[in-house]
Amino acid sequence: MRLALRTxxxxxxxxxxxxxxxxxxxxxxxPDAVEDYKAANDPLEPTNRVIYEVNDGLDAVxxxxxxxxxxxVVPPPAQQGVRNVLDNLASPVVLANDMxxxxxxxxxxxxxxxxxxxxxxxxxxxxxxxxxxxxxxxxDFGMTLAVWGAGEGPYLFLPVFGPSNPxxxxxxxxxxxxxxxxxxxxxGTVEALGYARTGAxxxxxxxxxxxxxxxxxxxxLDPYATLRSLYRQNRQSTIDGVIxxxxxxxxxxxxxxxxx
Amino acid sequence: xxxxxxxxxxxxxxxxxxxxxxxxxRAADPDSATAFVDAMLRELLAIANGNQPQAAKRAALARVxxxxxxxxxxxxxxxxxxxxxATPQQxxxxxxxxxxxxxxxxxxxxGEYQGVTYTMGRATRxxxxxSVSTVVNRPGNAPNRVEWVVDAEGPPMVIDVIxxxxxxxxxxxxxxxxxxxxxxxxxxxxxxxxxxxxxxAG
Numbered sequence: 001m002r003l004a005l006r007t008x009x010x011x012x013x014x015x016x017x018x019x020x021x022x023x024x025x026x027x028x029x030x031p032d033a034v035e036d037y038k039a040a041n042d043p044l045e046p047t048n049r050v051i052y053e054v055n056d057g058l059d060a061v062x063x064x065x066x067x068x069x070x071x072x073v074v075p076p077p078a079q080q081g082v083r084n085v086l087d088n089l090a091s092p093v094v095l096a097n098d099m100x101x102x103x104x105x106x107x108x109x110x111x112x113x114x115x116x117x118x119x120x121x122x123x124x125x126x127x128x129x130x131x132x133x134x135x136x137x138x139x140d141f142g143m144t145l146a147v148w149g150a151g152e153g154p155y156l157f158l159p160v161f162g163p164s165n166p167x168x169x170x171x172x173x174x175x176x177x178x179x180x181x182x183x184x185x186x187x188g189t190v191e192a193l194g195y196a197r198t199g200a201x202x203x204x205x206x207x208x209x210x211x212x213x214x215x216x217x218x219x220x221l222d223p224y225a226t227l228r229s230l231y232r233q234n235r236q237s238t239i240d241g242v243i244x245x246x247x248x249x250x251x252x253x254x255x256x257x258x259x260x
Numbered sequence: 261x262x263x264x265x266x267x268x269x270x271x272x273x274x275x276x277x278x279x280x281x282x283x284x285x286r287a288a289d290p291d292s293a294t295a296f297v298d299a300m301l302r303e304l305l306a307i308a309n310g311n312q313p314q315a316a317k318r319a320a321l322a323r324v325x326x327x328x329x330x331x332x333x334x335x336x337x338x339x340x341x342x343x344x345x346a347t348p349q350q351x352x353x354x355x356x357x358x359x360x361x362x363x364x365x366x367x368x369x370x371g372e373y374q375g376v377t378y379t380m381g382r383a384t385r386x387x388x389x390x391s392v393s394t395v396v397n398r399p400g401n402a403p404n405r406v407e408w409v410v411d412a413e414g415p416p417m418v419i420d421v422i423x424x425x426x427x428x429x430x431x432x433x434x435x436x437x438x439x440x441x442x443x444x445x446x447x448x449x450x451x452x453x454x455x456x457x458x459x460x461a462g
Contacts, residue, residue, distance in 0.1 A: 032341050036441055039434075076400065219365065221453050225438030229431045237425020 041154055042228065048157035052224050055162060059206075067206035079207070081125045086201055087136060088117050088124025093175050097139035101147045105248035109134045138238065141178070142171025146239045155228055163231035288416035290383035293390040296416055297408045300328045301378055301394070308373035321367040330417035331359045337419070338432045339447075342440060346447045354447070357454040364461065375399045378406075388413045391422070 023045040026033035042048060071079070091114045098107035113129040113136065120128050130136060145167050146152070153166035161172065176182060182194070220226035288296065307320045325331070335358035336343050346354065381393035392408045409420035421428045436450060443449040 033441075035341075036437055040438070219361075219457075220435050221439040221450070221457075222435050222442065226431060226435045229434035230426050233426040233430065234424055237422075240425075 040225075040228070043154050044156065048155065049224055051157045051159050052227075055157070055159060063202060063206050064210070066203050067210055070203050071207045071210060079204070082200060083204055084117070084121070084127045085124045086197070086204060087127070088114065088121070089181060089197060091117075092180050093178050094137075094139045096178055097141055097144045097175075100141075100144045101139065101242060102249065103242065103245055103247075106137060106139065106242070106245060108248065109137065110139070139242070140168075140171050141174040142168035142235075143239055143242055145171055147243055152232075152235070155232070157224075157228075163227055168235070287414075288390055288410050288412050290385060290390055290392075292416065293410040293412070294380060294383045294392050296328075296410060297392040297394065297418075298380055300324065300408075300418070303328075305373060305376060305378075308370055308376070314370065317370045318367040321370055322363045325363050325366050326359075328418055329362070330411060330415065330419050331355075331362060333411070333414065333417075333419050334362065334429055335359065337429050338436055340433050340437055342436075342445070342447050342450075345445075350447050350451060353451050354454070357451065357458060360458055361454065372398070385412065389419060 023037075023043050025043075026037045028034060074082075091110050095107055095110040095114065098110050112132075112134040113127075116129040116132065116134070117124050117127055120126075127136070150167050152168070156164045156166065156169060158164045158169060161169075164172070181197070184190070216226055216230070217223050303324050304321065307317055307324065310317065312320070332355055335355045338358065339346065339354060343351065376396060376398050378394050378396045381395065383390055383392045386409075388411070390410045390412045392410060394406050394408065396404045396406045398404070405424055407422040408418055409422065411417055411419045419429070439453065440446070440450055
């Protein structure tokens, strides 16, 4: 049930977004306004803004205080340990995506990290692999779809998850379904561990962005639009980085065209 | 081929050659841009790690930003198409507020620059500028990819900072553009909001 719900949620939200209000298209006679509208690529802006406000309110009373407490109470080495464990738990999905993206060097890095950190690193608590030359990187199915040539589509602000787009929202669902830990075992303990992991992930991620998000909120005249721009730029640059990473990709000469 | 076309074809390389000669002698090339960024970062970190009181450090950082960053060019870029519709008075007010905001947002973070180290990367020439890549290491944080974009046509100064793929000036421009579109494209509303923000920051 947990899996089904977590997997279907982004899809349901997608549908919800599609049904809800759309931004008023600009006056076609005003080329500058049309240009702005296209640049924002946010036809669902009114709905997105409502979800953003709700998220923001929830964040202010739940997630941000939790993240603040976590950062101020838990000693930094323990925070690093938690982060390492979460990263290690995520690496099977990262590995699968590295392979689907056709990036042997990146897949090798992730594989070595998984093996070394799970053993020498005491079940992922420590991260000796980085020091040994296998640094961490992210990979998710949204990125894989992008490498395969899928466009991002219009901007979406998802409840709970925040900035996204149809491609990345679909990717999120696929990543959840691919996660071996969502399939292994049954029963109350397993389920509780699953929730603990999801919760820890949320708090840890939020804690990492405490300073940046607070500053952005204080400085931006329109935090919604600023977050939209930051998300898109960061995502695009990560994807460009993956596509440009040709290490280990065999450059076999193209086979000569076969004549009948 | 008509005579005119032929003449044009002959003239084109000559014009190009003249264009190259006419470029300002001090314009940056990848090597000088790298040296420029390296010197700037050294300067910034020497201030951040120095023994002066915080206020003096902030003032020194502000001076570095003023001399190394083409604040007026960045300000104009961030206003985008609205620069053209603004009155000269609005342009002046906006530029002044923008300069204050940018200088402040750099110098306020002086404490965060302590203990920071960096490594210089490659410099790549793009359209009218040169992007110098660096990796910035802050104690207790994952290394950050930061690109410093140096103007290759005007005076050799920084015109953008791209941290982990997010461009400071693009982000700022989209913030202003969205604010303006929600406030009837009225540049005065933007100026008032910036003024209010500056007053709130003290």
